[in-house]
Amino acid sequence: MRKIVAATAAVVLSAGLVSASPAVAGGSKPEVDTKRLTQAVQVNGVLQHLRQLQTIANRNGGNRASGLPGYEASSDYVAKTLRAAGYRVRKQTFTFPFFAENSPATLVQRTPEEKTLETGVFTYSGSGTVTGPVVPTKDVVIPASPTPSSTSGCEAADFEPAPAEPSVALVQRGTCDFGLKASNAKAAGYDAVIIFNEGNPDRTELTTGTLGSPVDLPVVGLSYDDAVALVDDVRAGGATATVTTDTVTDLERETHNLIADWPRRTKHDDQVVVVGAHLDSVPEGPGINDNGTGVAGTLEIAKQLARTGYTKKLQRPVRFAFWGAEELGLLGSQHYVDSLSDGARSKIYANLNFDMLGSPNYVRLVYDGDGSSFGTAGPAGSGQIEKVFTDYFGRARLATDPTEFDGRSDYGPFIQYGIPAGGLFSGADDVKTERQASIYGGTAGEILDPNYHTPQDDITRVNTTVLGQLTDGAAHAVATLGLSKKGLYGDGARTKVRTNATAKKAPKVTEGPAAQR
Structure with missing residues (x-):
């Protein structure tokens, strides 16, 4: 699953999330005996x-x-x-931008006091060592607001002009994808990027994720508390740091999906x-x-679905x-x-x-x-x-x-x-x-x-x-959907779930493995 505290959002969640009580009461009688x-x-x-x-x-x-x-x-x-x-099993081959670390990333604050900070590399970060002044974006939100509100690094104007010497941009998590933040920092002339967690509830620990595509400069993560201390040092007179990453990216590495089908027609092969x-x-x-x-x-569900004979009764x-x-x-x-x-x-x-x-x-x-x-x-x-x-x-x-x-x-x-x-x-x-x-x-x-x-x-x-x-629970759901005569809507298995001729693909947002807000 996705990287630490990096969320994927194929859909944009509403701001007013609510906490639900756990389900414990007895459910309705199942249509299918699983x-x-x-x-x-x-x-x-x-x-x-x-x-x-x-x-x-x-x-x-x-x-x-x-x-x-x-x-x-x-x-x-x-x-x-x-x-x-x-x-019947087939491989579906595709190429992808491979990424790996040769050795763990490091982040050392050099001044005003030397200390090693916990960090981690962002997927598709460039490789290298950069030592220089740390420069926060103009719009970091410290102290953090109760709910996510940071837009740090999402626009070119968020960045102070980069010093002439090698320098490190300090960017806060939030709103836009990590790759855009890193690209904007590079365009502003920075040589490395530190992205720190936003500081709202559940957004305080060390954050890492994916940049979505290769960015040619080192990009590492930082926790909110460590970033606050670093920003305090910057505001008190300045701070310098060394960012080191050792990575490899191969844009045309090959891998595949495995797809397995049961070799028998069903009543509703279009579902x-x-x-x-x-x-x-x-x-x-x-x-x-x-x-x-x-x-x-x-895998065990697939194996037992065949062994128990449920595959002979599949409706779809x-x-x-x-x-x-x-x-x-x-x-x-x-x-x-x-x-x-x-x-x-x-x-x-x-x-x-x-x-x-x-x-x-x-x-x-x-x-x-x-x-x-x-x-x-x-x-x-x-x-x-x-x-x-x-x-x-x-x-x-x-x-x-x-x-x-x-x-x-x-x-x-x-x-x-x-x-x-x-x-x-x-x-x-x-x-x-x-x-x-x-x-x-x-x-x-x-x-x-x-x-x-x-x-x-x-x-x-x-x-x-x-x-x-x-x-x-997973086995029950597989058998229920495969064997149900009523279908998801309870109005006959012939009812189509949807037609893609009218469905619109949601805009894709990438930060974290697929998105981050």
Whole structure:
């Protein structure tokens, strides 16, 4: 999933977000009996796949990132398993701008006092070492406002003229994408950029993300508190710093998606349910929770869907997709949806997305498809998908919380085209609240996955309790959408979800892996 505190927004959320109580009441009686599938999808089977992915990472430099050998080995394992279960599997190859660090970025404040500051590189940052005065933009918001309001670096006029010597621009997160901030700094004559977190609630820690495309200067992140101290030093008489990055970018690296279909026609072949999980990790680690858990859960569902005979009863096709290059900006799923003809795209009935299902400090999260909790609904049908999940967990007497339907994972490209979507999530870099700790256990005040995007995201840190619960919920939803005779709207499976001839693609915003506001 996306970088630390970097959000993706395929849709713009309203400012007035509300907190919803968890769903705990019993849900309505399901149309489809999915019990045989949910019983067949066992945690042990999911863990067998996870152990294979961990072994693959161990043998390939500690990661499974797109464009590197660990991804190819992961893809081979998934494809072999699917073919053995009876699926037709194909690779959808595409090129992408590959990015990796040769060594970690560093940020050292030199004056008025020397100290090393915690930092991280932005994806597609240039490589180099720059030492010089730190110059904040004219419009940094310190102290931060209660809600996001910074426009720092979004316009050329935000920057003071760069000194004649090498210099470092200090830019605040907010409003526009990171790449625009970095490009504006370069155009203003700066030699390196520090982007610090905005300082509003949940926007205080070290921030990193993606620039969207290569920028030829070092770009690193900083926490809000460290930036405040740095700005204070600048205003008190000046400060200098050294920014160092060591990166490699290959604009034409090749990778692929894996697409698996069951070789049998259904009653409604023009209503395809696409079930997706991203197969790649970040280069920094093995990516076993992010997103080995989604891959392993989806793979086991596909395997057991065939073994239990549910594939013989499908009302509509269920297509399993394993996306490449998600960590670099949802590139694989975006390529898949963009490459379809209008007619083929209109036949996608729904997208289910499973990205991180075993977070150590978990919350059971369901995407807010109807917009009732966060103010923005997904395309028509997304609310019904949300209800499939909440009804299931309600009947199981398991609490759930809503999570923002903001496009931060591979469902984002689908909702851009008006395709209904939904999914489950156990949490990444959000902080667990006291209320959530009282319901789900775990530790309030800590992020939901402390190992997120680190070398420690390995199989020893996966929470098997939530992994089993969410995988069962995912299996229930796959079977329900695939076997339902009524369809999402309850008015007959012949009803089309939408026609893309009239759907408009939402404007794409990129900051973080796909967007940041």
